[in-house]
Amino acid sequence: MEMITDLKRYYQSTRRWGNVLIILFLASCSFLPKESASLDKIYVVETGFENGGEFCSDFSMPAEDVSAFFSRAEIIDQARLHANFDYLPCYVRGHAMLGGSSVTWEIRAGVTGKLLMPDGQASIYGCSTCNDLFGGQN
Amino acid sequence: LKSCSADELKEIEAILFKKGEAYRVRIKNLSKHEMSKDYPNRYPTNEDSLGIEIVGSLDSKSDSYETVNKQQNSSLTWLISVLQSSLSLSGNDVYRHPEVSYKQASEAKTAQWK
Numbered sequence: 001m002e003m004i005t006d007l008k009r010y011y012q013s014t015r016r017w018g019n020v021l022i023i024l025f026l027a028s029c030s031f032l033p034k035e036s037a038s039l040d041k042i043y044v045v046e047t048g049f050e051n052g053g054e055f056c057s058d059f060s061m062p063a064e065d066v067s068a069f070f071s072r073a074e075i076i077d078q079a080r081l082h083a084n085f086d087y088l089p090c091y092v093r094g095h096a097m098l099g100g101s102s103v104t105w106e107i108r109a110g111v112t113g114k115l116l117m118p119d120g121q122a123s124i125y126g127c128s129t130c131n132d133l134f135g136g137q138n
Numbered sequence: 139l140k141s142c143s144a145d146e147l148k149e150i151e152a153i154l155f156k157k158g159e160a161y162r163v164r165i166k167n168l169s170k171h172e173m174s175k176d177y178p179n180r181y182p183t184n185e186d187s188l189g190i191e192i193v194g195s196l197d198s199k200s201d202s203y204e205t206v207n208k209q210q211n212s213s214l215t216w217l218i219s220v221l222q223s224s225l226s227l228s229g230n231d232v233y234r235h236p237e238v239s240y241k242q243a244s245e246a247k248t249a250q251w252k
Contacts (some may be wrong), residue, residue, distance in 0.1 A: 024190050024214075026232050026248035050243075055154035056161045078196045084217040086240035088161055110240060114198065122198035136160025 036125070037070040037115055039096040039105070046093040053089030056109040061092045064132045069107055070115070073127035085126050086110040109134060140181060165240060178230070181238040189235075190217060192249060202244040215251045 042063040049057045049113040060067070076085070088110035095104045098115065113125040113135060131138045140149065153168045161165045172180040206214075216229065218232060234246040 023190065024232070024249050055151075055164065059161065078198070082241065086162060086165060088165070089238055089243050111160070111162055112167075114201075116199060117224070120199060126199055131160035131163065134160040134162065136158065136163055 007091065019122075036072065036074055037098055039067050039070050039098055042066050042096040042105075043088075044092060044094040046091075048091060048093075050089035050107070054108075055088035056088055059092065059109040059134070061107060061133065063094075066092070066094065066096070066107060069127060069130055069133055072123060072130055073111075073113060073125035075123050076126040078124065081112065081126060083123050085112050087112065089104060098111060130135040140178075182233065184229075188221070191215065192246065196242070201242055203242065203247070206248045206250070211250045214249055218251045239248070 012137070038086060044061065044066065044087065047060045049059070059090045081087075088108050090109040091106055093104070095102060096128070097103070098117075101118050104116045106116075111127045111130050113127075115123045118121075127133075130138055149171065150168060151152075154164050154166075156164055159167070169183070175181055177186060189229050192206055192210050194210075196203050196208060215249055221227060222229075222232075229252070232251070234243050234249065236243050236247075
């Protein structure tokens with residue numbers, strides 16, 4: 001009952017913005033951080049976009065920019081990915097070598113990326129200084 | 139889904155397709171643009187919404203969240219019904235997160251509250 005009273009108070013305090021709405025989130029468990037990656041023998045295999053991605057359908061990335069992204073980006077956990085980055089519906093995918101192992105990678109237009117290791121482990125990357133690799137300026 | 143006029147659509151497309159700006163900047167600009175409107179003429183923002191978190195892990199390999207279980211959906215149904223009656227909200231005021239922002243499509247996909 002106290003929680004409802006608090007919510008009513010919150011609602012009254014935010015009324016000037018209109019209705020209080022409800023959005024459903026999924027909070028996920030943490031992911032152990034590692035360092036940024038230095039990739040070799042980078043091949044771009046696929047570019048594409050999903051539903052609603054017309055605005056970024058021209059997203060593509062040459063191999064040297066893929067390398068720059070993973071060297072500038074940092075590993076982020078799932079909570080940070082969710083809170084600080086957008087998951088845009090346009091992507092570039094390929095494969096590369098990392099420390100002698102063959103890895104597959106994906107970079108999304110929202111300055112996020114993923115490396116998939118041969119053992120199935122995935123690392124998520126985010127880059128706050130990479131706008132220049134995504135058609136913009138830093 | 140919300141709708142907009144042809145003129146509004148032109149403004150939105152000008153923001154989203156603007157060359158020389160990173161995609162993430164374009165969608166931030168779109169968000170700012172939309173915030174000038176009053177709800178319900180736009181989707182909700184962080185400033186006028188409550189978030190309900192449902193615990194579930196993300197499979198980074200497949201980019202998909204685990205299925206919301208029966209007990210979670212039961213609690214969610216109760217919570218939303220209480221919020222709706224206390225705050226005078228309708229079913230149209232409840233959104234899954236990916237409907238209002240660029241998030242993984244599987245987030246809250248299996249949440250059920252009706």
